[in-house]
Amino acid sequence: MKKIICIVLVVMMAAALFVGCTKDDKKGEETIKIGILGPHTGELAVYGLGVKNGATLYLDQVNAAGGINGKMIEIIAYDQRGDDAEAVNAFNRMVSEGITGLIGDVITSNTLAVVAKATPINMPMITASATAASVTVNADGSVNTNVFRTCFIDPFQGMKMAEFAGEVLDATSAAVLFETGNDYAIGLKDAFVAKCGETGIEVVGQESYAKGDKDFKAQLTNILAAGPDVVFLPNYYEDNGLIVTQAREIGLNAVMLGGDGWAGITDYASAEDLEGSFFCSAYAPGSTELVRDFEARFIAANGEDTLNMFAATGYDAAMLLVAAIRKAEKSGSAPASDEYKQAIIDAIRSEGAGVVGVTSEGGYTFDEFNNPIKDAVIMTITDGKEVFYRMF
């Protein structure tokens, strides 16, 4: 009996090997295949499903409106469980199935593995969430011209806040207080200081502290003596809360600015101390008409579980890719051919500015490293609450 079951199992396993080998029956009409790759199971699933659902929402909408140039979009979405080897396998499979562009991967390490395989074949890819600079730029300074993203990289926030301080707050001097040994904080600080130099804001003080410090009065007193218009705090919310409280105690009343590490700060400092501070973010739920419309449609299609920043940037990635494909269709070459892929890559650069995305109403333009120059959401704090201020 056991032997029979054992043999049946072996046969089942062997038979399963041939399941995938059946050739897809060719459909009469030509389709444009787009791959969506990410972790749809496992601990990172909430990010991967956000991107997948957001992108699918837009692509379905395009199909419902008649497709691109009369051709339907075929979505090939594969799960890779957050594993590099699986991500590469899934990507190779998509390529053998004839995708013409990829939305993905989701987290940085998986994306790097996929980029290593996608760049040699010049496959256009747009990641909605991989923030590391190394995704588009290699160690030797060369740029992976086929890789784009719809999320902004960390230093971009520092640059945005410097511009915001100059253009909106009319600041002429600024100071910074940052945590040493924290890549995020240093990245933001460097970009902020560099942009201040360009826009003519004088940086009157750069103070730092070590991880775990609770008393910032010495540094804040130095900043108070320099008398800046704004103080930039590129750290995480817990430290920023303590810093703001102590700054107000010693009478430093400059406007406080920060990056998306500020989200959640209202539990760490009083409403009066935080009043009128600004920080930037990538996505503000319910902020504008466009965002509310997106959210309503997303919830109708997928429920609320995966409605997050990744869904919004995934939606924008699909929008950007479709805009580029529309342009590439005019070149007359066949989908998934080399010329077609190059046409898409060129079109992402040229058409991006006209893409009114959920996280960037001003469109997507790209710098020389293929990082987006897009709107940031500026949040302010009023009555102890984080409130949408404006797109910038």
Added chain:
Amino acid sequence: MSKKPLHIKTPVRYLINALLFAALLFGGRVLIAGGGVSPFYVGIVTLAGINIILAVSLNMATGYLGQLPLGHAGFMAVGAYASAIFMTRSGLDPAVAMPFGLLIGGLVAAIFGVLIGIPALRLKGDYIAIITLGFGEIIRIVLLNIDEVLGFPFTYGAASLKGIPETSTFFNTFLLVGVTCFAIHTLMKSRHGRAILSIRENEIAADSCGVNLTYYKVMGFTVSAFFAGIAGSLYAGYLGILNPSNFSFMKSIEILVFVVLGGMGSMIGSVLSATVLTILPELLRQFAEWRMIVYALLLILVMVFKPSGLMGRFDFSMGRMLENIINVLTGRKTLKGKGGKTNG
């Protein structure tokens, strides 16, 4: 009149096996060079080859030596990083550097095998599982944190070690699969192999017969680590990028599942289950979440109906099969009386 059953001599058996293996290897190579197979299938088959080496090497420690190490991914990681760092820094042509890279990967992993083996193998059973589990995690976390050593980039930690030459092809991966299986097979047929098996069967009896327990345990463990390091080097050359998060505790478990499912102590079992469990989830990819259920269900069914694994301790022998066929055909032997549990 009963003729004496035919017995094929060992060198002839090896020759038959080697020729068959070479035919398969070159057949596969010609097929791929012909362009008939998409890179997707070539990639999966190569990955299956890497997993076979991992499973066969873990089978050495689990199936033959009778221990339960849970840190195989740690040895794999050490080998992968050692070889990748050599390959990216040596400045040699990748084709020339590759054999050295593999050897360095294997040797560094083997050194770690000795280092961890000496203290760990004084323990038995569950304790060895815990200590090797801890070792695997330590390796991963150290690799994550020595991104820079004295100001020079080393493993790049979470930023991933990029730009490793992609040298692992179908051909050289399966060449190494053959070498690994042959090396472990011949080792197990030797005097040393018998000593290792005797430890699995009964440590006290083995000790009383004069088997040096510590020596043979460390030896088995080190050989196992060496081949895991080789597999790690191939893995680095397959992906072209390394990140410590790929060598977590779950990777060790995955390799252990190959061995347990195939049957602890059966090389053919490890080879089969590593192949099936690598290829199956890839082919079922279009069924999204369901594929993981198929994977889990398969494991449960096998464990319920055949707790010793699919193959138990059975090992396949080409020579023995040929002998049986010839003997039956020439009437030297009837169909009854099949081969026993020898390693062939």
